[in-house]
Amino acid sequence: MRAVSDALRTIHDVFWIVLGRAPSAVEARDEARGFSAASLRILLMRLLASPEFLRTRQAWLAGREPHGDPAGVERGLASVGPPTAFVAQAYEYLLGRPADAGGLAHYVQALERGDTRRQILRALIISDEFGRHHRTLAPQSGTLLRDTQLCELANPAKWDNEEWLDILRSLGLSDDKLSMHRKPYEFTQLIYGCQRLGALREDSEVLSVGAGHELVLYWLANRAGRVVATDMYEGVWQDVQGREGDPDVIHRPADYAPFAYRADRLVFMKMDGRQLAFQDHTFDIAYSLSSIEHFGGLAGAAATIREMGRVLKPGGILALATEYVLNGPPHEETFQPEEIAALVDQPGLELVQPIDDRVYRRYDYTAIDLYQNPYQTPHMVVRFNDTVFTTVMVFLRKR
Numbered sequence: 362m363r364a365v366s367d368a369l370r371t372i373h374d375v376f377w378i379v380l381g382r383a384p385s386a387v388e389a390r391d392e393a394r395g396f397s398a399a400s401l402r403i404l405l406m407r408l409l410a411s412p413e414f415l416r417t418r419q420a421w422l423a424g425r426e427p428h429g430d431p432a433g434v435e436r437g438l439a440s441v442g443p444p445t446a447f448v449a450q451a452y453e454y455l456l457g458r459p460a461d462a463g464g465l466a467h468y469v470q471a472l473e474r475g476d477t478r479r480q481i482l483r484a485l486i487i488s489d490e491f492g493r494h495h496r497t498l499a500p501q502s503g504t505l506l507r508d509t510q511l512c513e514l515a516n517p518a519k520w521d522n523e524e525w526l527d528i529l530r531s532l533g534l535s536d537d538k539l540s541m542h543r544k545p546y547e548f549t550q551l552i553y554g555c556q557r558l559g560a561l562r563e564d565s566e567v568l569s570v571g572a573g574h575e576l577v578l579y580w581l582a583n584r585a586g587r588v589v590a591t592d593m594y595e596g597v598w599q600d601v602q603g604r605e606g607d608p609d610v611i612h613r614p615a616d617y618a619p620f621a622y623r624a625d626r627l628v629f630m631k632m633d634g635r636q637l638a639f640q641d642h643t644f645d646i647a648y649s650l651s652s653i654e655h656f657g658g659l660a661g662a663a664a665t666i667r668e669m670g671r672v673l674k675p676g677g678i679l680a681l682a683t684e685y686v687l688n689g690p691p692h693e694e695t696f697q698p699e700e701i702a703a704l705v706d707q708p709g710l711e712l713v714q715p716i717d718d719r720v721y722r723r724y725d726y727t728a729i730d731l732y733q734n735p736y737q738t739p740h741m742v743v744r745f746n747d748t749v750f751t752t753v754m755v756f757l758r759k760r
Contacts (some may be wrong), residue, residue: 368396371391372404374441377407378454378482380432381427382588405454410499421483425749431479438478446470447478455485457494511554513717514685515546517724519553528552528740532580533619541739543752547682548577550754551732558713558756560678561585565645569571570669571652574610574617582627589644591632592652634665639672647673648680651752663705664695670710672730673759679710685753687721693749701753709756721751 362564372392376384383394393405408414420427428434439446448468452460460468468481485491507525508518517538519525526536529549555561572578572590581588594608610617611629631639634649634656647669653662662683669679683704684695691697696704699720705712721742728744729737742751 368393374450375454377437377441380413380453406498406525418486421487435477435479443664444472455491457694510717512714513542514720514756516720525549525553541741543741546552547752551648551680554756555678558678558750568644570649573606576619579618579622582622586731588627590629594631635661637668637672641671643672645674645677650682655683659700664706670707670759675759677759679757682752682754684750689748692745695748695750705755709760713756713758
């Protein structure tokens with residue numbers, strides 16, 4: 362009976378120190394069966410990897426109060442034992458080691474000065490030492506399933522991928538799901554894909570076709586060896602869509618920069634994407650974001666892709682975003698699914714993975730009417746009259 366009583370006492374203390382609550386009757390009963398040093402290690406591993414503990418730690422790291430009844434938690438922690446025993450057990454259960462003399466004395470004195478036991482636990486749990494220890498116990502804790510595909514329709518699931526969101530934020534763009542928009546998706550997916558494919562390096566040569574003065578150009582200039590932005594910089598694009606085709610950018614690119622950038626790494630050039638004035642095998646990355654649909658229909662878009670492929674180095678990456686019709690009649694500034702399939706089927710180029718064209722069979726959506734109010738968000742599926750479309754993003758590798 363004494364063994365069972367000791368086991369229940371230990372289980373009680375572990376639950377209060379790690380989770381800030383007492384074990385339920387069922388938890389206490391189940392954990393006490395055959396309790397041993399080995400089962401204590403298993404219990405600690407399970408609790409420290411639990412969502413319940415992770416939420417507490419995340420709240421403390423963010424400076425928030427994790428407990429609905431802090432006073433009640435403090436009363437429960439007082440039942441663990443006198444200050445010295447409490448601190449010693451906190452070290453054992455949270456850091457996986459005995460308390461050193463200095464640490465033990467420091468925290469016992471803090472309690473005697475009036476600090477709460479919750480403050481002691483918080484200090485240990487947000488410490489670098491605990492972070493290192495926790496990663497050895499539960500290296501995947503807090504890692505959610507996330508969408509990592511590259512070739513796809515503009516995908517709302519990317520707003521749940523922290524790696525992807527970090528790139529979005531580095532562009533200075535909002536990560537709010539209510540602000541979800543195809544254009545930030547294109548910028549971020551471009552970078553995400555090029556990084557995942559190992560193409561974006563400090564010495565990479567990058568070509569943008571139909572570039573305008575998009576902010577991603579300036580971002581790339583800070584991370585690549587050279588970025589060449591090409592566009593016709595004429596026609597309607599001089600006056601609409603944020604003056605993306607403003608020819609002044611060729612001579613005064615800094616006037617359009619959204620943030621500081623390495624000016625020596627970025628050059629703007631007036632050039633037709635269907636006839637690129639570069640030698641074969643010049644670039645590591647060639648990309649075009651929602652531009653080739655304006656290059657003269659399917660024939661002009663295909664010619665542009667072939668030219669981009671020509672100037673790529675072997676093994677180089679061609680990234681392309683354009684308009685993909687989900688349903689409705691043809692429209693001159695969009696492509697039907699079979700046309701997309703024809704566009705990416707070019708000699709010497711191959712998709713890095715199949716295109717996921719089922720994204721909007723998984724999501725309910727309302728298409729934004731681009732004639733009535735093009736500024737609504739979320740802005741992932743849009744329409745011209747009865748033609749409903751979104752962005753398709755593909756990555757091809759040069760053989």
